[in-house]
Amino acid sequence: MQGLRAYQENHLAASQNPLTFQQLVLRLQNFWADHGCVLQQPYDVEVGAGTMAPETFLRVLGPKPYRVGYVQPSRRPADGRYGENPNRLFKHLQFQVILKPPPVNVQELYLESLVAIGIDLRKHDIKFEEDNWESPTLGAWGIGWQVMLDGLEITQFTYFQQCGGIDLDPISAELTYGLERIAAFLQDVDSIYDITWVVGPDDRAVKYGEIRLQDELQFSVYNFERADVEKAWKHLGLYEAECQALLDEYAELRGAADKAVGEIIDSGEERTAKSERRVERRRFPVLAAFDLCLKCSHLFNILDARGAISVTERVGVIARIRALAVGVAKAYVDQQKAEGDSAPTKENSSPQTERLAASRS
Amino acid sequence: MPDFLLEIGTEEIPARMIDGAREEMRRRLIDLLVRERIAGQAIGYSDDPESPVLAFSTCRRIAVVAKGIRARQADITEHVLGPSTKVAYKDGVPTQAALSFAKKVGQDITQLQTAINEKGEYLGATVKKKGRPAAEILAESLPKEIAGIYWAKSMYWRGKSAERFVRPVRWLVSLLDGEVVPLEFAGIRAGHASEGHRILSPGSLSIDRPSDYSSALAKASVVVCTAEREQRIRKALDAATRTIPGARWREDKSLLDTVVNLTEFPSVVLANFDPEFLALADEVLVTVMRDHQKYFALEDASGKLLPHFLAVLNTDGDPDGLIRHGNERVLRARFNDARFFWETDQRIPLRQRVDMLKAVTFQKVLGSYFDKTMRVQKLGSLISEALRSAGSSVRPGVVFKAALLAKADLTTELVKEFTELQGIVGGLYAKAQQLDPILPAATAEAIGDAIYDQYKPESMDDSVPRSVEGAVLAIADKADSIAGMFALGLQPTGSKDPFALRRAANGIVKIIAEHKLPLPIAKLFSDARAEYADSEAERRFSKEIDFDEAIANFMRERLEFYLRDARGFAYDVVKAVLAAGCDDIVDAIARAEAVSEVRGSEDFASISVAFKRIKNILRQARETNKAVAEKLHESVLTEEAEKRLAAEIPAIAAQVRELRQQGNYGPALAQISRLRQPVDAFFDKVMVMVDDETVRANRLALLQTLLNEFSTIADFSEIVTESKSS
CATH class of the missing domain: 1.10.3210.10 (Hypothetical protein af1432)
Known part of the structure; x- marks a missing residue:
């Protein structure tokens, strides 16, 4: 593994200026694109963490290998501080990378990504300290570390073990970079709002605060003071009901399909019926059900920030959302499997599975 | 006699799990060597550097070195038992069972012996077993030992059908002197290739022989011996602290253990925080530094916090001061947060x-x-x-x-x-x-x-x-x-x-x-x-649980634990004292103290023997349905010794009751010791279980009275006496 040293020597930018916020994002994107990641755009439904975006939550399920990287604005209503706290935000930005399955040199790749954003590893202190991640709402957990750079937690590094209550196979490695923290470190500023986002045409630094402070203030006001509790409960109920209805419908479809398996098909009519069911299953909006589930989660967070959830309710609502997430994960895996089964073997199979198939016969 | 090395190279193992796993691996290797008869002479669990089995660890590796093991097992001769002769021969002709046994042991049927044991006569054979090479045994057995290490939490990384371990295993070194022991675990074949410090010495590192292990790693910026790392950190903490006159670092063994296991090549940097933060409560400052940042606090001779801290690094130093600057930045933010929280919290008073x-x-x-x-x-x-x-x-x-x-x-x-x-x-x-x-x-x-x-x-x-x-x-x-x-x-x-x-x-x-x-x-x-x-x-x-009983048992157990482990009372004293009551903890302790005082004395040795005997007699009486008189009748007493005992009891009992009431357990026990003579005399001279029902019932009543009156401080029958007792 001579790679890291060589990488350091080749890539430590000669430039003395620390990266701007958006350069940081661009460098990370380029780095992971070079390692075969799909570069996705932020998911456009409110999420509390990059993990909840379907590019992570759903893609880690099932057997298909996948690599993806994306920025994800993560909203945590209760963490808002009206823009008054220099280290805390209602909405922070994560750079999320999923490597499924993780390559053997995954840690080394991660360290190289730090070099890519201008961190000279020889001049800093890096530690991987135990930190296991768990989200009861998503029925998900993993094993890993918080990566400490000179005493600052800059990344959460997790080997996902379970998601939506389903044991994962293969395992995915998830890297979650805290972009504001890293930028503040690189630029050596004490307040997130003082981070230079970009240097404008007149050489004037455009600060994070100029772009985001208003957001922080107004959403803090909304989340803590203005959100209509009664309506939020109503919305939560409506989204939940719709999500649940979809999941129930899918379960029915699945039940019918399972029953059909094993029946001897002789008439052309039945064959048509089966293929129709297959199409129906394939085009079933499981992804939309997941969006509805995410809506519920966000509404729960708003109600929580409003102090509108009592002790007894709290446990119950978390369990309700978890049930939706678990239901979506199950349906998604089933749908993927059905698709895999029905797909014509030749065209879709990778060279590797072909080899396996050949060696078996 | 070759040396053996096994190094399991991993991604960072949680600091809290390393020491236990290292010692377990050492024990597993020793057990394996002994079990397989390939251990050298003096094998044991000692941590002495001269010990033949050494164990090493850092956050990225667990290693064991066994010096001077046997290159192969000695050949042994074994006696193997076959089918019984009844089954082996039918009408003098060897059966299928006999033939297959002969085949199994690789001998001709005529060479087989017969062996007789308590169950009968059997076919037998003396088999020479050739010793196997150590490398073969190790390669075969160690993967199981590695897989068996206990982890508080483990994970999959190669998918669900593969192994679990605390973190992914990335390399294995397994050498018998200069030769690779070809073992395989987690899809990795062992070889010579290890790794040095991630940043200071990136890339692969070849270990030639087990005896080179720690020096080879030292060259690759890894201090692989835990005790040595601790020593280095202590010295570095001292050295950094000396630059601040009158300062000392707050000793903190558990923090030290943590940083020892977070580093491969430790060094220490001294850093500062703004003295204005000293206005925050000490408890808050220390918690932030120790629990959240793993920093050591500095204090002056009177124990007052100083505006400095020490960070333990996993690298060789901080020439540009960048690391110090970074850590100061983080701590400043944390302290600012704490101060912000403190101030915000005051807006809503506790009430x-x-x-x-x-x-x-x-x-x-x-x-x-x-x-x-x-x-x-x-x-x-x-x-x-x-x-x-x-x-x-x-x-x-x-x-x-x-x-x-x-x-x-x-x-x-x-x-x-x-x-x-x-x-x-x-x-x-x-x-x-x-x-x-x-x-x-x-x-x-x-x-x-x-x-x-x-x-x-x-x-x-x-x-x-x-x-x-x-x-x-x-x-x-x-x-x-x-x-x-x-x-x-x-x-x-x-x-x-x-x-x-x-x-x-x-x-x-x-x-x-x-x-x-x-x-x-x-x-x-x-x-x-x-x-x-x-x-x-x-x-x-x-509805199922008997609350009072469950609580009483639970608390009695806790009190027993406290008296034994925290207060160091002998277990028999604890049992004796708690048998006489455990509802009043302070009283139980006072009784335990008093009983401990007299426990070794001859009088009490004798009394506890007598009380055991009394209990046995009363139990026998119960079991054989022999009546105990409701109360003692003096008129039925015949023997001199029982008359005397009966006469002594009320006076002593009255004294004991009074002293017990006052909590004067020493003097109370002294009173009880006066019973020794009459009791001993009673057992010498008087037979309790006589045929005369009235006399027997009366004597049993006498013993019951004795037991009831004098078991309120401790149940003396629980006291363990030297075996000179009859």
């Missing part, structure tokens, strides 16, 4: 926060912390009253106020951020906030202290609350939790104690013992249980 506890769950059935607060407040009052009526001085008003505010800090930002500061923050806030203008300053101070100490003692080594009021609050809080959980049927079982109820109970015992509180246990818990009356929780209490 107003009590209501907010309705939204904080204590336990899903037992309700919120508000519910708990109400119960603890009432229970605290009951305890205060009980103590006062027993003559202790306690200020019920302080307990009452402290109990009301005790849990309010759970709603503060500071405790949400630094959960380990619960209680402490409440105490500090109570003192900082003017609770009630008419309260005298001393009272306000006392309330704050009681809140501050409510979670004490957190372990058997921790101190108990400083004041009686703090003690009462701590007891009430713990008793409430224990009573609630037991009533739900959630008592600890075996190694499972998710609510740390044993710790809570140990705490109650320790507090009562050290504050010498006259507080009966059964009453405490029936009061605690009664506070749940008519609550929603009560409807879901378990």
Whole structure:
């Protein structure tokens, strides 16, 4: 593994200026694109963490290998501080990378990504300290570390073990970079709002605060003071009901399909019926059900920030959302499997599975 | 005699798990070598550098080196037993069973012997077993040993059908002298290739021989010996501290153990924080530094914190000061947060926060912390009253106020951020906030202290609350939790104690013992249980459990543990004393002390032998349905010795009763020792189990009286005596 040293020597930018916020994002994107990641755009439904975006939550399920990287604005209503706290935000930005399955040199790749954003590893202190991640709402957990750079937690590094209550196979490695923290470190500023986002045409630094402070203030006001509790409960109920209805419908479809398996098909009519069911299953909006589930989660967070959830309710609502997430994960895996089964073997199979198939016969 | 090395190279293992796993691997290797007869001469578990089996570890590796093992097993001769001769021969002709046995042992049927044991006659064979090479055995067995290491939490990384381990295994080195022992684990074949320090010496590193192991790693910037790393860190901490006149670093063994296991090549950097942060409470500063940042605090000779800290790095130094700067930046942000939280928290005083506890769950059935607060407040009052009526001085008003505010800090930002500061923050806030203008300053101070100490003692080594009021609050809080959980049927079982109820109970015992509180246990818990009356929780209490009995057994066990492990009383003394009562802890301790005093004496050795005998006789009588007279009838006494014993008992018993009442257990025991002679004489001269029913029943009554009267301090029959006893 001579790679890291060589990488350091080749890539430590000669430039003395620390990266701007958006350069940081661009460098990370380029780095992971070079390692075969799909570069996705932020998911456009409110999420509390990059993990909840379907590019992570759903893609880690099932057997298909996948690599993806994306920025994800993560909203945590209760963490808002009206823009008054220099280290805390209602909405922070994560750079999320999923490597499924993780390559053997995954840690080394991660360290190289730090070099890519201008961190000279020889001049800093890096530690991987135990930190296991768990989200009861998503029925998900993993094993890993918080990566400490000179005493600052800059990344959460997790080997996902379970998601939506389903044991994962293969395992995915998830890297979650805290972009504001890293930028503040690189630029050596004490307040997130003082981070230079970009240097404008007149050489004037455009600060994070100029772009985001208003957001922080107004959403803090909304989340803590203005959100209509009664309506939020109503919305939560409506989204939940719709999500649940979809999941129930899918379960029915699945039940019918399972029953059909094993029946001897002789008439052309039945064959048509089966293929129709297959199409129906394939085009079933499981992804939309997941969006509805995410809506519920966000509404729960708003109600929580409003102090509108009592002790007894709290446990119950978390369990309700978890049930939706678990239901979506199950349906998604089933749908993927059905698709895999029905797909014509030749065209879709990778060279590797072909080899396996050949060696078996 | 070759040396053997195994190194398991991994991604970073959690610091808290490393020491245990390393020692387990050492033990597993030793056991394997011994089991397979390939150990060298002096094999053992010692940590002496001369020991033949050494174990090493860093956050990225666990390694074991066995010096001078056998290159191969010695050949051995074994006797193998086959089928019985009855089965082996039919009419003198060898059967299929005999033939296949001969085939199995590789001998001709004529060469087989016969062996006779208690079950009969069998075919047998003497087989020479050729010893196998050590490398073969190790390659075959070690993967199982590696897979068997215990981890508090382990993971998959190559998919569900593959192995689990604490973190992914990335390389294996396994050498018998210069030769690779070809073992395989986690899809990795062992070889010579190890790795040095991630950053200081990236890339692969070849280990030639086991004897080179630590020096090869040292060249690659890895200090692989744990003790050596600790030594280095200590020295570096000292050296950095010396640059600040009059300073010393706060000794902290558990923090030291952590950083030892977070590093491969440690160094230390001294850094500073703005002295204005010293205005924050010490407890907050130290918690942030130690628990969150793993920094060592610096203090002056009087123990006052200084505006400096020490960070342990996993690299060789910080020539540009970048690392120091970075760590200072992080700490500044953390301290700023803490100060911000402190100030924000003051906007809502603790009093107003009590209501907010309705939204904080204590336990899903037992309700919120508000519910708990109400119960603890009432229970605290009951305890205060009980103590006062027993003559202790306690200020019920302080307990009452402290109990009301005790849990309010759970709603503060500071405790949400630094959960380990619960209680402490409440105490500090109570003192900082003017609770009630008419309260005298001393009272306000006392309330704050009681809140501050409510979670004490957190372990058997921790101190108990400083004041009686703090003690009462701590007891009430713990008793409430224990009573609630037991009533739900959630008592600890075996190694499972998710609510740390044993710790809570140990705490109650320790507090009562050290504050010498006259507080009966059964009453405490029936009061605690009664506070749940008519609550929603009560409807879901378990119907199966006998609450009083379960609590009594549990607390007796805890008291037994305390007396033995914390106070060092002999186990037989503890048993003897607790058999005579364990509801009053202070009294039990006084009795244990007195009994320990006389335990070795000849009189008591003799008395305990006699009491054992009395118990046996009475038991036999019970078992054979022999009647015991309702009361002793002097007229039925015949022998001189029994008359004398019967005459002595009332006088001594009266004295003992009086002395016991006063808690004068030493003198009481001295009185009891006067029984020795008459009792010994009785057993010498008098036969108890005689045929005459009336005489026998009367003598049994005499013994029963003796047992009843003199077992109130301790059950002397539990005392272990030298085996000279008859």
